[in-house]
Amino acid sequence: MSKNTIPFINCTDPYHTLQCYNDFMYVYVNGKIVHAREAFISVFDHGFLYGDGIYETLRVYDGAVFKLAEHLIRLFRSASLIGLSIPLNIDHLKIAIYETLIANALRNAYVRLTVSRGKGSIGLDPDLCPEPTIVIFAQEFKEYPKEFYKNGIHLIISATRRNYKKAVSPQIKSLNFLNNILAKMEAKKKNALEAVMLNVHGKLTEGSVSNIFFYKERTLCTPSLECGILDGITRGMIIDLALREGIQVNKGQFTKKDMYSAEEVFITNTTMEVMPVSQVDDQRYIVGNGAKFLRTIYQQEVKAYIAEVKAKGPSLWAENE
Numbered sequence: 001m002s003k004n005t006i007p008f009i010n011c012t013d014p015y016h017t018l019q020c021y022n023d024f025m026y027v028y029v030n031g032k033i034v035h036a037r038e039a040f041i042s043v044f045d046h047g048f049l050y051g052d053g054i055y056e057t058l059r060v061y062d063g064a065v066f067k068l069a070e071h072l073i074r075l076f077r078s079a080s081l082i083g084l085s086i087p088l089n090i091d092h093l094k095i096a097i098y099e100t101l102i103a104n105a106l107r108n109a110y111v112r113l114t115v116s117r118g119k120g121s122i123g124l125d126p127d128l129c130p131e132p133t134i135v136i137f138a139q140e141f142k143e144y145p146k147e148f149y150k151n152g153i154h155l156i157i158s159a160t161r162r163n164y165k166k167a168v169s170p171q172i173k174s175l176n177f178l179n180n181i182l183a184k185m186e187a188k189k190k191n192a193l194e195a196v197m198l199n200v201h202g203k204l205t206e207g208s209v210s211n212i213f214f215y216k217e218r219t220l221c222t223p224s225l226e227c228g229i230l231d232g233i234t235r236g237m238i239i240d241l242a243l244r245e246g247i248q249v250n251k252g253q254f255t256k257k258d259m260y261s262a263e264e265v266f267i268t269n270t271t272m273e274v275m276p277v278s279q280v281d282d283q284r285y286i287v288g289n290g291a292k293f294l295r296t297i298y299q300q301e302v303k304a305y306i307a308e309v310k311a312k313g314p315s316l317w318a319e320n321e
């Protein structure tokens with residue numbers, strides 16, 4: 001079947017169609033690659049029943065998975081924080097991801113790797129689930145609209161607070177996403193793309209799927225991990241790149257007033273990379289040189305990384321050519 005005839009369904013997001021799936025994709029489910037229409041997990045899976053599990057989102061550029069090791073290390077850290085033992089090691093997971101990409105003939109893709117507690121009787125005890133469920137799917141990467149990068153996007157500060165870090169730590173990249181979903185729903189109601197949550201102390205944390213940054217008095221500011229955020233892989237790279245370029249970085253505790261009075265605001269994640277913000281609530285910002293510069297050097301870093309991965313060969317993506 002040619003790609004053009006694949007019916008894309010479930011595209012309800014007016015901003016972006018990243019999440020579209022189709023029945024003709026191949027999905028990795030517990031060691032096997034099957035058609036999406038045959039890719040099932042049990043209704044007794046504790047990931048489905050209780051949100052008991054973890055995941056990673058990865059981006060593939062020209063056949064090479066960006067920062068694969070970093071994402072898998074974070075996956076294993078999330079697993080360890082919920083006492084989940086993943087039955088595959090890092091190398092096996094790398095192979096499973098590349099096999100999924102090859103099966104779908106994808107070179108520029110979005111990959112979602114999910115590990116749930118697995119199938120078990122009703123009850124919260126993880127010991128009810130003898131075997132975790134592992135699912136990997138990959139879809140062609142759909143670029144965000146160019147206007148988002150040119151003109152910036154609209155954020156709100158949500159009334160929904162970020163999970164208290166001593167309750168469900170935001171460092172666990174968990175399937176239990178209701179906190180973020182509630183914030184995102186608030187954003188959608190106000191025609192904003194992303195919602196920034198405060199923590200229980202009223203300090204800025206992060207977006208529903210992104211980390212936040214702002215420039216103030218020539219310093220790049222971002223909430224510290226202590227505020228209760230996911231340590232985004234893109235965030236880490238942006239901090240390192242900024243420091244390398246001699247930009248002062250302040251990882252701290254900030255209020256929404258600090259962000260309102262900033263000169264520039266942007267958000268980061270694996271799929272958006274660096275996305276400028278033109279509005280937070282009623283406060284407007286220019287899409288300035290600070291965010292543009294960091295986006296450019298981030299993209300240069302991506303290119304260099306991909307070239308380095310490919311130069312290492314022998315390559316799995318070669319089978320895809």
Ligand code: PMP
Binds near residue numbers: 206209230270271
């Ligand atoms: N915070 C949250 C809550 C997220 O879901 C994400 C997306 N994974 C991020 C931050 C950004 O993380 P990364 O840069 O690793 O994609």
